[in-house]
Each structure stands twice: as structure tokens, then as C-alpha cells.
Amino acid sequence: MEFLKDIWNLIKERKKWWLIPAVIVLFLIGALIFLSSGSAVAPFIYTVF
Amino acid sequence: MSWIKTETGKNISVLVFSALISLLFLELFLRFYNPFGFRIKGDKILLYPHKKYVIENSSLKGTDKKIIHSKNSLGLRGEEPPKDFSSRLSVIAVGGSTTEGFYLSDGKTWPEILQNKLKKDFPNIWINNAGIDGQSSYGHIIFTREYLSKLKPKIAIFYCGLNDIGLSAMNSYDSFSKESKIKKAAKFLSKNIEIVSCAFNLYLYFSYKKTGITHGNIDFANIEKIKVSDQEKKEILNSEKQNAKNYSLRLKELIRETRKNGIEPVFIAQTSLCKKAFDLNTKINLGEIAVKNKFLNCEIFGEILNIYNREMEKTAKEEKVFFIDADKIMPSNSSYYYDLFHFNNSGAEVFADKIKTPFIKFLKNKYNN
Numbered sequence: 550m551e552f553l554k555d556i557w558n559l560i561k562e563r564k565k566w567w568l569i570p571a572v573i574v575l576f577l578i579g580a581l582i583f584l585s586s587g588s589a590v591a592p593f594i595y596t597v598f
Numbered sequence: 599m600s601w602i603k604t605e606t607g608k609n610i611s612v613l614v615f616s617a618l619i620s621l622l623f624l625e626l627f628l629r630f631y632n633p634f635g636f637r638i639k640g641d642k643i644l645l646y647p648h649k650k651y652v653i654e655n656s657s658l659k660g661t662d663k664k665i666i667h668s669k670n671s672l673g674l675r676g677e678e679p680p681k682d683f684s685s686r687l688s689v690i691a692v693g694g695s696t697t698e699g700f701y702l703s704d705g706k707t708w709p710e711i712l713q714n715k716l717k718k719d720f721p722n723i724w725i726n727n728a729g730i731d732g733q734s735s736y737g738h739i740i741f742t743r744e745y746l747s748k749l750k751p752k753i754a755i756f757y758c759g760l761n762d763i764g765l766s767a768m769n770s771y772d773s774f775s776k777e778s779k780i781k782k783a784a785k786f787l788s789k790n791i792e793i794v795s796c797a798f799n800l801y802l803y804f805s806y807k808k809t810g811i812t813h814g815n816i817d818f819a820n821i822e823k824i825k826v827s828d829q830e831k832k833e834i835l836n837s838e839k840q841n842a843k844n845y846s847l848r849l850k851e852l853i854r855e856t857r858k859n860g861i862e863p864v865f866i867a868q869t870s871l872c873k874k875a876f877d878l879n880t881k882i883n884l885g886e887i888a889v890k891n892k893f894l895n896c897e898i899f900g901e902i903l904n905i906y907n908r909e910m911e912k913t914a915k916e917e918k919v920f921f922i923d924a925d926k927i928m929p930s931n932s933s934y935y936y937d938l939f940h941f942n943n944s945g946a947e948v949f950a951d952k953i954k955t956p957f958i959k960f961l962k963n964k965y966n967n
Binding site for chain 2: 567569578
């Protein structure tokens with residue numbers, strides 16, 4: 550959480566708002582890799598048709 | 599356009615540009631590496647040949663601690679298709695999660711067990727499990743058109759009903775949006791853009807989760823009970839009667855599609871622990887158990903499922919399709935399930951054993967063995 554706070558402070562202080570989408574996407578990709586490394590992602594494979 | 603030259607305008611432009619680049623990067627990433635393995639893209643069903651899932655399991659009772667779930671070269675569960683396929687008694691079991699048995703190890707799902715049990719009477723039998731979690735009869739129609747029509751097995755067993763409950767429209771897309779233009783756009787975007795496909799699949803997943811029929815362990819020691827008034831019950835059952843009529847239309851379409859391709863359909867009515875009965879294992883009154891996010895109880899859910907099962911029976915009779923009522927022959931015993939709907943290892947074994955006798959009767963009549 551400290552790390553995320555630091556990034557947020559950096560964006561806020563330097564007004565680099567354009568970094569927000571890039572940070573969100575990197576966060577999403579990180580979450581995907583983390584989830585797929587275990588079986589935690591398994592429940593999401595179930596889809597309806 | 600002079601606002602672009604202002605400080606705020608510049609910031610907004612850079613932000614939009616950054617958002618587009620980031621989305622493009624995410625799209626590329628998902629195209630090369632998509633850990634979800636969703637089963638739907640646009641209006642297509644995706645199979646994953648040779649896919650292997652290894653699941654460390656500590657919660658689902660009666661299943662293996664280490665679950666190994668593999669798909670063969672067809673993307674189905676079971677033995678590889680034999681070289682002499684056309685001369686074999688080939689059977690594909692189609693259904694939803696209760697057929698696929700995602701949390702059952704290889705060889706322990708009911709179609710695979712059924713094959714082993716039938717080998718004595720029919721040495722040339724080959725059965726594969728084409729169950730896909732969450733798939734309704736609409737999905738079965740698509741699956742038949744896309745895959746079964748090419749594979750052309752001799753028989754297709756359809757074990758369905760549960761995923762059709764509450765499906766007022768033809769499919770999920772229809773219930774997602776009644777506007778055909780939006781529906782078409784959603785299908786197109788979902789088919790061509792990976793981010794949209796992921797978002798749509800997640801939307802479907804969470805919508806489905808609301809129905810309360812996804813996987814989970816049931817703790818009979820701390821069961822939640824619910825009573826539903828007669829008026830509520832009447833309203834629920836009436837609305838489902840119309841949905842069940844649409845189910846019948848889908849089943850008829852399924853029969854047309856299979857027979858058109860020289861495949862003989864067999865229908866099996868869905869069973870579950872949801873019924874007005876006492877559990878043979880815990881002696882609990884199953885009818886009082888809360889389901890569907892505590893909106894219904896098992897007694898009513900069982901009655902709804904029975905409406906669908908009767909529609910299936912009626913359709914089978916009209917179209918001369920062999921029908922097995924699994925709900926009548928499976929005992930109400932929680933030791934065969936890890937939740938209210940999904941078989942554990944011993945449940946799949948018992949289920950295969952129960953349907954074996956009527957299925958042998960059908961095979962002997964049909965193939966004069």
C-alpha cells in the first residue's frame with residue numbers, strides 16, 4: 550500500500566495525470582499474473598451461454 | 599478547438615492519449631496471454647485442446663485433494679478419439695457444470711465412469727465429456743452446430759435443465775439486452791476486442807453467480823433456512839412456466855440440429871439435492887435450505903427444476919427421443935454432492951451407475967446388440 554501511496558503522491562505533486570491509465574493497466578496486468586499463478590483464477594472460467 | 603491550447607486542454611489531451619495507449623497495451627497483453635481461459639468469445643464457444651488444470655483443493659468435500667483436470671486433443675474430457683472412429687459406438691455427453699465436473703479428477707466424471715461401466719456390454723463404446731460450466735441448452739445448440747456437426751458421434755447425451763432456469767430469452771445475450779442493435783454490437787466487440795470479451799465474460803460470470811448455482815461447499819451443520827409464502831411461491835412458479843416453454847423450443851431445436859447431422863439425441867433430466875425430501879445422510883429437511891442468494895428455498899427450486907424436467911419429458915415423448923429421469927432415480931443423499939447441485943467423486947459414480955441400466959436398454963434397442 551505504501552508503494553501505491555508513493556505513486557499517487559508522485560502523480561499529484563508533479564501533476565503527471567497522464568500516468569494514471571498506465572498505472573491502472575500495469576496494476577491490472579500484475580493482478581492477472583498473480584491470480585493466474587494459483588488456482589484462485591479458476592472460478593472465473595465459468596461462463597454462461 | 600482553442601481550448602486544447604490551454605493548460606487544462608493539454609492535460610486532458612495527454613490523459614486521453616495515455617489512456618488509449620494503455621488500453622492498446624492491455625489489449626496486446628491479453629491477446630498473447632489471457633489467464634482466464636474464458637469459454638465464450640462473441641457468439642462462439644472456445645475449447646482448449648490439451649489444456650490441463652491442476653487445482654489444490656481443501657474445501658470441496660468428497661473430491662480429490664489434488665485435482666487434475668485435462669482436456670484431450672478435441673478439447674473434451676476422456677480418451678482420445680479412436681482411429682476407427684466411424685465404426686465405434688461414439689457418444690458425447692453434453693451439459694453444464696454437472697457434466698463437466700470441473701472439480702473432479704480425470705476419469706472421475708460421470709461420462710468417463712459410464713464408458714467404463716458400459717465396456718463390458720459394448721466393447722467398442724467411446725464416450726467423451728463435453729460439459730461446459732454454465733452452459734444452457736442454447737449453448738448446447740451452438741456447440742452442436744460448431745463441434746458435434748463436424749465430429750458426428752453416433753449419440754449425443756444432453757444432461758440439462760439447471761442452467762436454463764430463469765432464462766426467459768433465447769440466450770444470455772438476449773437477456774443482457776433486448777435491443778438487437780446493442781446485442782449485435784456487444785457480440786461484435788466481444789468477438790474482436792479481447793478487453794471487451796473479458797469484461798463481458800466477467801459480467802456474465804457475476805450475473806450467473808447471483809443465481810447461487812455456482813460451485814461451493816455446503817456446510818450442513820450451519821445451514822441457512824428460509825420459508826417462502828404461498829403467494830410468492832405461486833408467482834415464482836407461474837413466471838417459470840413461461841420460461842420452461844422457451845426451454846422446450848430450444849430442446850426441439852437441439853433435436854433438429856443433432857438429427858440433421860445423423861446424431862441421435864438422448865435426454866437426461868437434471869437432478870439435484872433441491873427437493874421436498876429429507877437428506878438420507880444428515881436427515882435434514884432439504885426443502886427448507888436457502889438457495890439463489892437466499893431468495894428461494896430448495897423446495898421451490900426443486901419444483902421449478904421439475905417444471906423444466908417435465909417439459910423435457912414431454913418434448914422427448916413428442917419427438918421420440920430416449921429420456922432418462924435422473925431426478926427420480928438419484929437418491930437424495932448429500933454424501934454424493936459437494937454442494938446442492940454438483941456431484942463429488944462418489945456422486946458421479948452413483949449417477950453413472952443409475953443411468954447405466956436405462957442407457958443399456960436404449961443402446962440394445964437402437965443398435966440391436
